[in-house]
Amino acid sequence: MAASSSSSSNELPESWQVFINFRGMELRNNFVSHLERALTEAGINYYIDNKEMRSEDLKVLFKRIQQSQIALAIFSSMYTESNWCLDELVEIMEQVKKGQLKIIPIFFNVTPEEVKDEGGHFRYMMYRESRKKGSDLQKWENALESVPSKMGLTLKECNGSERLLVEKIVKSVKKVLAQLVSRPNVLPQDTSQVSSGGDTSFQMPKEKPVFEDEMNRRLKQLDEKIDIDCKETQVLGIVGMPGIGKTNLAELHFHMKKTKFLFRKIISSIREKSEHQEPDCLKKELLTGQDYNDDASMFNKKLFFVLDDVSDKKQVDFLVENLSLIKKGSKIVITTRDKSSIAGLAQETYVVPGLNDKDALELFEYHAFADQVSSTKGNFPKLSKQFVDYAGGNPLALEELGKELHGEDEAHWEKRLVTLPYRCNPKILTELRTSYDKLSYQQEDAFLDIACFFRSEEEDYVKCLLDQYDSESGEDAVRELAEKLLISISAGRIEMHNILCTFGKKLGSSSHENKSGERMWAYRTITETLCLKEMISPDQTKKGERKVRGIFLDTSKEEKVGTHPIWKYGKDDTKIPLDMKAFTDRFNQMDLRYLKIYDSLCPQNCKVILPDGLEFPFQEVRYLHWQNFPLEELPQDFNPQNLIDLRLTHSTMIERLWEAVTEVPRLKWVDLSYSVKLTDLSALSNAYHLRRLNLEGCKILEKLPGDMENMKSLVFLNLRDCVMLSSLPENLALVSLKTLILSGCSRFTKFDLISKNLEFLHLEGTAISSLPSTIQDFKKLVLLNLKNCKRLESLPNCLEKLKALEELMLSGCFKLKGLPEIREKMENLQILLLDGTSIQCLSVNDHIVNQQPLQMNSLSMLRRLCLSSNDMIYSLQSSISQLYHLKWIDLRYCTNLTSLLTLPPNLQYLNAHACTSLKTVASPLARLMPTDQISSSFIFTNCDKLEHAAKNEIICYAHSKSQLLSDALHRHNKGVAFENLVATCFPGSEVPVWFSYRASGAVLERELLPSDHGFVGIALCAVVSFENYKAQNNNFMVKCLCEFNNVDTSSSFFSFHIGDLSEEKDDQRTIKSTHVFIGFTSWLNINHCQELGLRRRCGPSKACISFLVTDGTREVAKCKVLKCGFSLVCESGNGSWDANAEASDDASSEVTESDYYFQDAIDGPTDSDDDSSSERAGESRLLGLLKRGWLSTLSPFVSSSPFST
Incomplete structure (x- = not known):
């Protein structure tokens, strides 16, 4: 007997992926030879009898079957003439019944019905062989009856094409191998699941989805990172959050590639083993069962190891120290939840992604429903999608949620859906807990703060809030959590998977789980704590005993009036009474860091009242958000020494922050927008580190703090709709300012500011009549918004000096009759809005509209031009054709426009609605490019004079x-x-x-x-x-x-x-x-x-x-x-x-x-x-x-x- 394999080794491997059972005389030199070649090319090792006259004992064949994972039983017209084929089939079906083997029946030139037909020619040959050899006919019959005919592959289905049948067989083998790796116990463990009768409708038990396309894509990505045929030693790290599928992927990759290595091994659960064994347990396990007794002999061989679930660098020190000694060409794959554990060891890292929506839904439904029909009934499809969305492609979450919901009715599903954000599945919790328990105290606090309060916030913002007194501690915590795959950074924001967030909220809200204090975010819990003091019995809790780190009260979540005890004491059913004095008595004053009282649906509806006023002695508060703050100012005992972010938006009562000028060394963000009674900002005079100040809608605010020039870090200032504000402080210089918004400041008449870093300037709707010549110093200005400046008559001649300008918006400036002459190139200007102006021409060396020719080199990058509602335009001149980047022109309501004899060559959008005098258009309307993939729209409604x-x-x-x-x-x-x-x-x-x-x-x-x-x-x-x-x-x-x-x-x-x-x-x-x-x-x-x-x-x-x-x-x-x-x-x-x-x-x-x-x-x-x-x-x-x-x-x-x- 000889074994054929895709391995280059001359020795027989320990096990085979495939055993081929077939009639050699009929198929060996044709179909089976093609099948062998295809399996070899696919990297699948197989066992086949290469001798026509078998000299081996049948027990040897049975052992080969027992060592295999899949059996290919190829039924052909001469199959039953061989008692060897039939005896092999009996052993194959025995192993299938035990759950040790998977069979793929292949019907070559016979049909499943012919195989099952007891009186047909196929069975007749078997009966004749039985009489001749005196063999056990009953065993053969039982084996044939047990063959799952409906799961087989037939030559007939491939239109007689042997090539297509071979391709189907290889594809099926790959699929089953992937399934066996991802779910080793997929086969039935008892004989009741295997038919012993003649039922040709036999189906194997419902099988877990394999996701062959997705797994192949991932395996291909792995191959790009680790080249099995490369002669250099390579170490690959497969990383991902708990439950994402790292182990399954590594094992599948191992089984696909192991035949190229004589010495290969998977060492699983290293994290768990290291907790109970000696530090060198990895080294001992690597040596176990191999032909070498020491390091030197082991390193002389080309190795292929998978080290699963490494959680600490110490666990792989043995490899790190000897990496240079390992024989060239060896491959080591390490799976881990922590990137830092393989830093300096792995040359490449592969981050395992979640399942796509289609595969995720399939996996969830596999566990949630007994059959495919149930998943389509009633409201289950919609509910299933919501659970799948929550799981975010994590296989563990999909499996456990599916199992949890299996057999339950819709009402139960709907109730569970409500509890998803704060009740964690027990098995998921256990799995996540193993990662959490490895965190330091600082990492724990950062993880829980993000989960409970700061998910999806900007990265820099969260780092500032997490900082201890060491300015880099927040940055370190965020980096370390990202390395441990507990958070991710996406588009500058900190994100966290839903299951991790739920897990964090559960731990964070428990006073027993963390030393830094509770994180309170549940409406009922907070209101029961902060309700009127008459409701709190004196012995309910000792003064200052309870530790609270943060409170986020969303008043939009309030319960129906009458269902909660606080309404017994509230005179106004639309307001929530809070006893903050009782709160300060019950909680440790040194713990509170974050306080937010808000309405997530409508800020104006945040109607919390303070019947006994407010005491606020908390020294550590760094985050204070309170929409519709119910007092005229913050309490006298408020200490802003550690305050970083202050937001009191939509506050109808507040007039000032606090009376005395106080040091605020850490204050960076202030938002007082729509505080309609705010008049005094002197409290911010010493806010030298302020980055953002939002005063939008502060309608009676007349002046800004006099010491604003000391705000060297201020980058954003929003004064929109501060209608009483007439000017900025004289000679104000804000060196870091990038965005200034004065839109809607209808009394603002004089703009005077020094800021060389300004990028966005909004003066829309102000009363300015001109801009100062110093605007030419705004070298970084990208956007200049002057919309609806109804007094604006001219622009300074230095406009051309704004080399970085991309958008110039002059819509509605009806007194503006022209632009200054543009002699220098404005290479970055892309958007020019002139609708509603009285402009007749653009002086860009010459003119763009009216009757003068034009040289457009100065505006060569213009992409969008709006000239609508302008009665002074009669035509566009031919030189506009030089604007090769101009894609969009708006000419609506240009009632005197008569012709469009030429247009930009790459125009995509033209709106000439209500150009009632328009008669002619360009020929051709726009240039057409063979490779063009951009849509286009040309509108000529109400152009009744078109020729x-x-x-x-x-x-x-x-x-x-x-x-x-x-x-x-x-x-x-x-x-x-x-x-x-x-x-x-x-x-x-x-x-x-x-x-x-x-x-x-x-x-x-x-x-x-x-x-x-x-x-x-x-x-x-x-x-x-x-x-x-x-x-x-x-x-x-x-x-x-x-x-x-x-x-x-x-x-x-x-x-x-x-x-x-x-x-x-x-x-x-x-x-x-x-x-x-x-x-x-x-x-x-x-x-x-x-x-x-x-x-x-x-x-x-x-x-x-x-x-x-x-x-x-x-x-x-x-x-x-x-x-x-x-x-x-x-x-x-x-x-x-x-x-x-x-x-x-x-x-x-x-x-x-x-x-x-x-x-x-x-x-x-x-x-x-x-x-x-x-x-x-x-x-x-x-x-x-x-x-x-x-x-x-x-x-x-x-x-x-x-x-x-």
Whole structure:
């Protein structure tokens, strides 16, 4: 006997992944040889008898079966002629019954029914063999009856292709191997689960999902980090939070690669073992069972080790010290929850991600439901998704929550869902506890503070709050928790997994679990503690005994009036009475660090009252948030020495913070926004380390602290809607300030500030008439907002000095008649808003609008230009074509604009609504690039004077853009794009003739031609009558609903908007006449369906398209869809009609003006024409253009008959 394996070793391995049971005379030199090659290439080791005449004892074969994980039983027509095959099958089924082996039946040139047929030819050969050899026929019959036929692979299912069958076998083997690694005891442990009768509907027990695609993706990522064939010694760390699947992944990788190493081993549960064994237990276990007795002999061999669950660097010191001695080419994989435990040892680290939503739901449902049907009943699908969202892709959480909910009804599920954020599953708690117990006191406090209070907050902010008196302690704690995978940093914020947060909240709220004090966040617990003192019995607790670290009271969570004892004492049912004096008596004054009283739904509704006033002797408080603070100032005993963050927003009573000027050495954040009675800020005079100050909505505040220039760290100052503020302190210099907001300060007349680091300046709605020349010193200024400065008449000539400026917003400055001459390049200016001004020209060396030529080099990076509501603009001059980056132009309500003879070459959005004098547009409307993947929109509503040639250009652009987008998206994305990629609208009353399918009314149903099956997108058109309709909510859309019926009775649905005329401002948009709306979308995933359809002859056979007009909430009855049409867009060169080929003889003919007009396609027939003659005339003119090659790019929109309806 010989063993075949993908290993390069000449020795037999200890075990085999696959045992192949087959009839050698029939299959050895054909099918099985191909199977062997495929298994070898896949890295799967297998055992096969390589001798036709077997000389080995049958017991040896049985041992090989017992050493295998999977048996491939290949049934062929001559299978039962061999008692060896049948005896092997008996042993295989015995091992299956014991749960020691997995069988994959393969029916090569026989069917499962033939194998089960007791009177058939297949069984007859077995009976003959039994009589000849005197063998035990009953055992053979039982073995054949036990074979799970419905789980087998058949050659017939592969259309007779042996290659496809081999591929299926290899894929199935991989799937089972992955399953056995992730769930070793997946096989049945008792014989009751294996059929012994003739039931061909036999099914194996419900199996845990394997997620083959996801596991293969992860294994591939591992292969990129550790190269098994590399001749260098490599150490890979697999890290992740508890329960994420590190061990399963490492074991699967090990079993896939172990055949390349003679000496390999998995050492599991190192963390647990190290707690009960000697420090060198790892070294001893590595030596156990190997052919070496000391370090030197071990290191002479090429090794492959998996060290599972390492929690401390000391556990791998043995390897670190001897790493250089290990033979080259060895591989070591270490799984750990703590990155720091492998620092300096692992060359590469792989962080195990959570399961994707699909796999997570599958795993949860596997544990939560007995069968697939139950998971779809009632409200279970919605509830399941909520539990899966909470689990965040963590397999342990998905499994345990599923098991916990298994067999329970919907009511129980709903109750458990409510308790998820604060009640931890016992097994999950135990698993997380092992990580928590390894933390230092400082790390514990940081973890619990984040879990209870500061999840999703900015990283720097949390570090400041966590700092002890050592300024770096918070930074250290955050870094260490991130290394231990207990938190993560995402987009500058500290995030924590849901199960860790729940675990932290449970521990944090317990007075027995942590020495630093309780973290109180549950509404009922807090109100029972802070309610009126009459409710507290004198002996309930000793004075100052209870330790509290933080209190977060969300008053929006208050219980219904009458259900809680505090309402017995409250005269006003809308307010919550708190006895803060009793609180200070009960709790240790040196412990409280965080206090927040707020309403998460509406700050103004935070109505807490203090019947006996407020005493606040807590020395350690560094975080004080109190919405709608009920006093005129903070209490006299309040000590802000350690205060870092103070927020008293929406406080209707507070007039000042405190009376005396006090040192606030640590204060960095202050938010007093909407404190409408605030008048005095002298308390902040010594806040020299302040970073952010928010005073928005402090309506009677007249002045700022006089010592503000000493706030050297202030980077953000918000004074929005401080309507009594007229100026800043004279010669104010704020060296670190980056953002200054003065919007809505209607009495603010003089802007005078020195700040070389200013980046964002908002002066919207102020009373300034000009800007000082010192603004040129704002070298870092990115945004200058001067919207609605109604007194602003001019800008300083030094505007061009603002080299970093990206946005200049002058909307609504109606007294502004011009901009200063721009002689120098403003290379970063991207957004220029001039709507509602009286500007007639831009002096950029020359002019952009009116009648002067223009050199646009100075504004070369401009991307967005708004000139709307300007009656002084008559045209845009040709030099605007130099703005290659300009994508967006707004010209709405430019009522004197007559022509758009040239436009920027890469324009994507043009809104010319209500340009009532507009007659001509650019030709072509915009440049088209073959690789373009960007959507475009051109709006010409209420442009009633548009000439026919202009409308033709709009139609031609929609044609060409649709085709180019379809091609580009098909090439590059291969996905789904249910959005309006091309949209245009203009006054008109007819569907253009190039739409293959047209109809009157709002619904169009058509049988599709076979040539339509290859479409990759759809162009749609609707003609809508408005009758002076006014949009009531400034939102207006033309919506399309599409349904495609296939030959095989299946259907496909989608919807999208082909026109969106939403108005940003409060003005209602009125549309006065009938308009044509054209849109295009790409349905990219239809390609796969069509490929299948072509093979099965089940492509789309019928289309039903319906249109409606909506205001975003309901259908608009006053607006009527008069006509509609659609065309299916094919990929270029994919069977599309070629206009040039039909008219090659006339390709060079001149196009006359009469040919260029599609009059009947736009405005309908004249009074002297009947419908049919008009349509023929329009089609004739369109055909003239097609023959001359002008519209060759439009041909894919035309079916086999270009004008068919």
